[in-house]
Amino acid sequence: MLQLENLTRRFGATTAVDGVGLAIPAGQMVGVIGRSGAGKSTLLRMINRLTDPSSGRILHDGADVTALRGQALRDWRTACGMIFQQFNLVPRLDVLTNVLVGRLNHHPGFGGTLGTLFKRFPAAERAMALEALERLGLADQALQRADTLSGGQQQRVAIARALLQQPRIILADEPIASLDPANARTVMEALRDVNRRDGLTILCNLHHLDTARHYCDRIVAMQAGRVMFDGAPAALTGARVREIYGVSEEEFDSMAAAEPSVAAEAPPPQPARAARQPALTA
Numbered sequence: 001m002l003q004l005e006n007l008t009r010r011f012g013a014t015t016a017v018d019g020v021g022l023a024i025p026a027g028q029m030v031g032v033i034g035r036s037g038a039g040k041s042t043l044l045r046m047i048n049r050l051t052d053p054s055s056g057r058i059l060h061d062g063a064d065v066t067a068l069r070g071q072a073l074r075d076w077r078t079a080c081g082m083i084f085q086q087f088n089l090v091p092r093l094d095v096l097t098n099v100l101v102g103r104l105n106h107h108p109g110f111g112g113t114l115g116t117l118f119k120r121f122p123a124a125e126r127a128m129a130l131e132a133l134e135r136l137g138l139a140d141q142a143l144q145r146a147d148t149l150s151g152g153q154q155q156r157v158a159i160a161r162a163l164l165q166q167p168r169i170i171l172a173d174e175p176i177a178s179l180d181p182a183n184a185r186t187v188m189e190a191l192r193d194v195n196r197r198d199g200l201t202i203l204c205n206l207h208h209l210d211t212a213r214h215y216c217d218r219i220v221a222m223q224a225g226r227v228m229f230d231g232a233p234a235a236l237t238g239a240r241v242r243e244i245y246g247v248s249e250e251e252f253d254s255m256a257a258a259e260p261s262v263a264a265e266a267p268p269p270q271p272a273r274a275a276r277q278p279a280l281t282a
């Protein structure tokens with residue numbers, strides 16, 4: 001269980017995240033939606049402690065994440081796989097080595113140049129990386145340079161890299177905002193598969209309501225740093241959207257032109273495994 005208690009982050013006069021309280025059971029896939037500047041990225045960055053809260057607490061399985069320092073903080077960051085809008089791969093390295101970068105926190109002593117990195121990883125970890133790529137449909141690209149792949153493929157490499165960390169949670173900050181609809185769909189499906197099959201908790205910042213409704217178990221809608229809605233996707237109706245944001249759903253979506261809506265043609269996701277999908281409250 002991940003618990004956020006009255007979490008707040010101020011930047012000067014701006015309150016980016018304002019008293020957010022959430023309890024997220026293990027294995028839930030949560031879509032965080034909101035317009036630009038709503039505080040979505042800051043919220044995610046506080047969870048893995050890339051940004052420190054101004055006040056409030058983060059607890060994971062009862063342990064106070066906000067109090068972690070040194071090795072314990074590094075371990076927590078390893079437990080949080082991050083997926084970024086711009087993939088953050090090393091462009092000139094091959095795909096397989098990019099995936100192995102996810103193991104680096106397990107080898108604090110590794111030095112040398114990036115070019116010789118691959119040889120330093122034990123065979124078991126190279127096999128793990130290949131397995132992750134295979135699962136994400138990228139085994140054939142393993143030896144290609146990362147920058148020769150499409151955006152959707154690169155984002156799936158980033159997901160494989162996150163999996164190599166053996167994380168407890170995946171924090172995906174606008175993972176499909178730079179992709180065309182077809183690539184966006186493969187990435188959302190990959191995240192959903194990781195959530196279902198591995199039982200990983202996922203928090204995913206999204207701009208389009210339909211995408212969040214289609215792929216997530218729960219939606220958190222933010223506005224000016226606050227949580228304005230927290231519940232089951234079906235409960236976030238067009239009327240509720242208008243109440244929160246003062247615009248229709250179409251207008252809300254059109255404000256995020258950069259991110260494609262990918263729900264329309266996607267097949268419905270498989271029913272959740274009961275043990276992994278706790279009941280949601282609207």
Ligand SMILES: Nc1ncnc2c1ncn2[C@@H]1O[C@H](COP(=O)(O)OP(=O)(O)OP(=O)(O)O)[C@@H](O)[C@H]1O
Nearest residue numbers: 011014015016034035036037038039040041042043
């Ligand atoms: N490092 C920072 N310094 C100053 N202000 C910041 C910083 N990071 C975020 N902010 C401000 O905090 C608010 C929330 O920003 P944040 O990036 O969390 O929103 P967001 O919902 O993720 O937006 P977007 O969808 O555009 O990424 C904004 O007003 C932003 O300008």
